[in-house]
Amino acid sequence: xxxxxxxxxxxxxxxxxxxxxxxxxxxxxxxxxxxxxxxxxxxxxxxxxxxxxxxxxxxxxxxxxxxxxxxxxxxxxxxxxxxxxxxxxxxxxxxxxxxxxxxxxxxxxxxxxxxxxxxxxxxxxxxxxxxxxxxxxxxxxxxxxxxxxxxxxxxxxxxxxxxxxxxxxxxxxxxxxxxxxxxxxxxxxxxxxxxxxxxxxxxxxxxxxxxxxxxxxxxxxxxxxxxxxxxxxxxxxxxxxxxxxxxxxxxxxxxxxxxxxxxxxxxxxxxxxxxxxxxxxxxxxxxxxxxxxxxxxxxxxxxxxxxxxxxxxxxxxxxxxxxxxxxxxxxxxxxxxxxxxxxxxxxxxxxxxxxx
Numbered sequence: 001x002x003x004x005x006x007x008x009x010x011x012x013x014x015x016x017x018x019x020x021x022x023x024x025x026x027x028x029x030x031x032x033x034x035x036x037x038x039x040x041x042x043x044x045x046x047x048x049x050x051x052x053x054x055x056x057x058x059x060x061x062x063x064x065x066x067x068x069x070x071x072x073x074x075x076x077x078x079x080x081x082x083x084x085x086x087x088x089x090x091x092x093x094x095x096x097x098x099x100x101x102x103x104x105x106x107x108x109x110x111x112x113x114x115x116x117x118x119x120x121x122x123x124x125x126x127x128x129x130x131x132x133x134x135x136x137x138x139x140x141x142x143x144x145x146x147x148x149x150x151x152x153x154x155x156x157x158x159x160x161x162x163x164x165x166x167x168x169x170x171x172x173x174x175x176x177x178x179x180x181x182x183x184x185x186x187x188x189x190x191x192x193x194x195x196x197x198x199x200x201x202x203x204x205x206x207x208x209x210x211x212x213x214x215x216x217x218x219x220x221x222x223x224x225x226x227x228x229x230x231x232x233x234x235x236x237x238x239x240x241x242x243x244x245x246x247x248x249x250x251x252x253x254x255x256x257x258x259x260x261x262x263x264x265x266x267x268x269x270x271x272x273x274x275x276x277x278x279x280x281x282x283x284x285x286x287x288x289x290x291x292x293x294x295x296x297x298x299x300x301x302x303x304x305x306x307x308x309x310x311x312x313x314x315x316x317x318x319x320x321x322x323x324x325x326x327x328x329x330x331x332x333x334x335x336x337x338x339x340x341x342x343x344x345x346x347x348x349x350x351x352x353x354x355x356x
Contacts, residue, residue: 001336002038006310008060013312013338014038015060022193022216028052029223031065042339046075051189054087054122055225056209066129069163078152079160086188087122088208089167094175103176105205126165130155168198176207180232199236201227203273211236219344229275229295242344243301246308247292248274249316278324293325303332303347
């Protein structure tokens with residue numbers, strides 16, 4: 001667990017980033033702030049990284065995606081290593097047709113920043129990042145980043161690329177107004193260690209937002225991404241050995257913004273787009289949203305790891321998050337923290353005190 005805090009506001013924890021290690025091979029899920037440092041602190045070997053999977057394009061999930069490769073340039077197993085990167089495409093290309101700003105929320109108007117491409121996807125993110133870092137890249141290619149006298153161009157311009165970004169295609173009928181239609185899992189990646197698939201999940205108003213399912217020879221691990229509990233993810237995670245799911249104390253999260261100009265909109269975001277730490281009733285609608293423990297029970301998973309913890313500053317203790325989940329899930333529950341190492345071989349074995 002490299003970064004375990006929810007949200008883009010700097011704090012004690014780093015933002016979302018997880019390393020799944022399978023037989024020595026490393027697969028990263030999200031690349032929030034702090035990833036390069038936490039990866040190094042964890043003692044992980046960059047040469048073993050095979051894939052990076054971005055759940056959605058909120059900054060706390062992708063802000064260090066390019067920097068991770070740039071800062072590990074000297075650790076590249078050149079020319080053998082090539083890291084496949086998968087993430088959302090341009091939301092504006094999905095529609096809906098006739099919208100003033102396709103792919104973006106329309107309930108409140110704001111002038112578009114960069115209207116010629118207002119919703120760049122993961123491929124464009126890497127392309128723009130290379131453009132913004134051109135001086136640094138060119139200088140190093142002409143000085144230190146050499147192999148047998150030839151430039152090690154990690155961008156792929158004049159040599160094999162270090163990272164290759166790919167867009168995850170979504171069903172034709174899915175868009176920002178139909179975020180989680182009934183659908184089959186999307187095949188994403190496969191090698192000799194893992195098989196990875198994706199599912200659209202519910203993180204309004206962001207689209208697309210994905211959950212990922214990793215199937216290994218002996219374990220199945222599902223990463224929820226940021227999401228409100230939903231039927232797509234429930235079926236996608238069915239029977240998994242481990243569900244790594246975001247968690248939020250909605251009341252505590254909302255209270256942090258009391259008296260600030262953005263309070264009303266943050267309240268809407270928290271209540272509609274995240275998984276509460278316990279069964280939670282909306283004050284405005286009276287509807288009850290299942291807490292993370294209830295949702296994990298509905299999925300039938302064998303164990304639960306709480307991630308993207310918010311608030312993650314200790315104002316809500318980890319023991320409280322765990323207690324709330326265990327009320328409705330009689331399976332192992334772990335509240336993750338930065339640099340925590342979780343042995344999946346042991347995690348799905350129920351503890352005696354929760355197996356009753």
